[in-house]
Amino acid sequence: MSMHSSPIDKVAANDDILTQILIKLPVKSLLRFKSVSKHWLFLIVNPHFARCRNPNSSFVSGLFLYSSMRRRNPELNFIPLQNIENPSDDDDNAYLAPLTTIPSLSGKKILSSCHGLLCCSSHSSLEGDYQFRYHILNPTTKQFKSLPQPRDGHKGLNLVFDPSRSPHYKVVCVWRVDCVDLVLSVESDQNKLYYQIEIYSSETGSWRACAEPFTANRNSQFHSGVYWNGAINWFNTLGDSLYFNMEDERVRTVPMPPIPHGDWKRRPFRYYGESNDHLHVVEIYGPRIQFDVYEIERDYSGCFVKYHVDLGSVGAAFPQMMQRLSLDAMYYSFTILSLVREKKDGEDSFMVLHIPGKILWYNLGDKSFKKICDVGVEHCDGNGMIEDSFMYFWFHSFQYIESVAWI
Amino acid sequence: MSSSLEKNMLILRSSDGEEFIVPEVVAVMSKAIKNMVEDECASNTIPVPNVDANILAMVIEFCKKHDESEAEAASDLKTFDSEFVNRGQEALYDLITAANFRDVKELLDALCQNVAEMIKGKSVHHIRIQFLGYQLFEILTSNFIWNIWCDRDFD
Numbered sequence: 001m002s003m004h005s006s007p008i009d010k011v012a013a014n015d016d017i018l019t020q021i022l023i024k025l026p027v028k029s030l031l032r033f034k035s036v037s038k039h040w041l042f043l044i045v046n047p048h049f050a051r052c053r054n055p056n057s058s059f060v061s062g063l064f065l066y067s068s069m070r071r072r073n074p075e076l077n078f079i080p081l082q083n084i085e086n087p088s089d090d091d092d093n094a095y096l097a098p099l100t101t102i103p104s105l106s107g108k109k110i111l112s113s114c115h116g117l118l119c120c121s122s123h124s125s126l127e128g129d130y131q132f133r134y135h136i137l138n139p140t141t142k143q144f145k146s147l148p149q150p151r152d153g154h155k156g157l158n159l160v161f162d163p164s165r166s167p168h169y170k171v172v173c174v175w176r177v178d179c180v181d182l183v184l185s186v187e188s189d190q191n192k193l194y195y196q197i198e199i200y201s202s203e204t205g206s207w208r209a210c211a212e213p214f215t216a217n218r219n220s221q222f223h224s225g226v227y228w229n230g231a232i233n234w235f236n237t238l239g240d241s242l243y244f245n246m247e248d249e250r251v252r253t254v255p256m257p258p259i260p261h262g263d264w265k266r267r268p269f270r271y272y273g274e275s276n277d278h279l280h281v282v283e284i285y286g287p288r289i290q291f292d293v294y295e296i297e298r299d300y301s302g303c304f305v306k307y308h309v310d311l312g313s314v315g316a317a318f319p320q321m322m323q324r325l326s327l328d329a330m331y332y333s334f335t336i337l338s339l340v341r342e343k344k345d346g347e348d349s350f351m352v353l354h355i356p357g358k359i360l361w362y363n364l365g366d367k368s369f370k371k372i373c374d375v376g377v378e379h380c381d382g383n384g385m386i387e388d389s390f391m392y393f394w395f396h397s398f399q400y401i402e403s404v405a406w407i
Numbered sequence: 408m409s410s411s412l413e414k415n416m417l418i419l420r421s422s423d424g425e426e427f428i429v430p431e432v433v434a435v436m437s438k439a440i441k442n443m444v445e446d447e448c449a450s451n452t453i454p455v456p457n458v459d460a461n462i463l464a465m466v467i468e469f470c471k472k473h474d475e476s477e478a479e480a481a482s483d484l485k486t487f488d489s490e491f492v493n494r495g496q497e498a499l500y501d502l503i504t505a506a507n508f509r510d511v512k513e514l515l516d517a518l519c520q521n522v523a524e525m526i527k528g529k530s531v532h533h534i535r536i537q538f539l540g541y542q543l544f545e546i547l548t549s550n551f552i553w554n555i556w557c558d559r560d561f562d
Binding site: 006007008009010011012014016017020021022023024025026029032033035036037 | 496497498499500501503504507515516519520522523526527528529530531534535537538539540
């Protein structure tokens with residue numbers, strides 16, 4: 001260092017201090033300052049930096065939502081959940097909202113969200129076929145990376161990212177094994193099929209087949225898996241729900257809530273998702289506004305009722321919620337878009353609810369609720385169908401978690 | 408009486424030789440000093456090299472306030488912090504180096520937050536001049552292409 005190094009030079013030359021300063025910058029400045037010098041870039045893209053900046057990789061600051069009305073080219077919307085009352089002057093939300101204005105993102109569809117990263121699919125006819133391509137996207141940094149093509153005929157991709165365990169992400173892909181390929185066909189249950197798992201790792205940049213084929217119900221779903229507890233968890237309306245443990249790479253059964261007496265053949269899922277390292281499931285049997293939120297035990301020994309919810313007060317305040325859907329009379333007009341578990345569970349945990357024309361915040365502790373925003377108001381003049389202003393479902397809702405993880 | 412006073416007090420000596428008598432609870436807000444005290448390698452006088460009297464006085468002022476105001480409202484402390492860190496460039500960056508070197512976490516946090524607030528809206532060019540002034544010549548000559556790459560608009 002030069003003999004005349006000024007106080008600011010000493011700071012600029014000290015990685016620890018510089019990192020402390022950079023960590024406190026809003027995302028927008030941070031992205032700009034990556035280009036100050038190689039040294040600054042090195043500090044900012046370091047995985048350690050991302051972890052220090054967001055030690056809580058479960059802090060949900062918004063939701064990405066697709067409108068279910070326009071299936072062909074669904075509109076991507078963003079709803080901020082933090083600082084609703086006093087938006088920060090940095091306006092990170094305004095910066096995020098127009099995600100769809102990024103040309104490379106149009107026509108892409110979010111498949112899953114995991115601790116700040118999104119797994120997206122796209123398909124284009126430009127390449128001469130309608131093949132899907134898959135991408136990992138960090139909406140905070142707007143950086144994205146295309147994955148090498150997974151095997152043809154796969155059943156879905158599932159994202160695994162946990163910065164507290166590893167700076168690398170993985171993608172789990174399940175495909176069906178044709179019976180002719182099978183040498184070890186022991187079981188001959190007509191309802192069972194053989195499946196095989198492949199894993200992509202960002203560390204190696206390639207796919208690899210893993211473990212032995214396993215059998216599962218013919219109707220098993222292997223998309224929309226939820227990463228929780230070191231495993232991908234798949235919920236099935238018919239047959240067993242399954243989880244794939246990333247450590248020992250084996251598939252086992254997830255214990256599910258009991259099905260009540262009656263003719264229920266399918267599980268009527270109304271929500272499932274992970275929050276702050278807890279896995280929640282909501283099933284609502286019939287047109288009801290009272291329901292239980294179940295939580296799965298960490299050791300998969302069972303599940304228990306975490307919250308009893310009664311939306312009577314919400315229905316009284318917003319009578320439009322009490323109308324049945326014309327599409328399916330088993331539904332009242334509300335959906336759970338997200339369940340966010342906070343550190344102070346009894347006070348701060350909340351659900352994001354959608355009723356015709358509105359998105360609501362429902363506190364699971366004191367059962368208070370408030371409006372977050374209006375949606376589809378142009379349809380709320382009373383002339384349109386109720387469905388016109390009721391357009392978001394939980395499976396089209398993805399948590400936004402701020403992360404500067406470099407992908 | 409005097410022995411008990413001595414027991415709870417420490418003497419800190421700045422790099423330019425000035426001595427400050429400080430309550431131990433205040434001094435150990437510096438983790439570096441805390442470690443020295445716990446390891447019993449501190450005699451009555453603890454030298455604080457690299458930190459001159461001017462800066463050391465400021466660090467002590469900050470620690471005293473934070474020690475006293477445990478019961479005080481958090482908002483008062485916040486006001487104090489924001490006024491405390493509002494200083495000229497020289498003192499600010501000297502303080503940061505001292506807080507880092509002596510490991511006074513609360514002070515370092517407050518100071519770094521202040522710098523972040525100051526620079527967050529600045530341009531890359533401005534940051535380079537401010538932080539890399541001493542190596543600007545080198546950057547301009549050896550990293551010409553890098554500079555062009557960097558000047559792309561990220562917004």
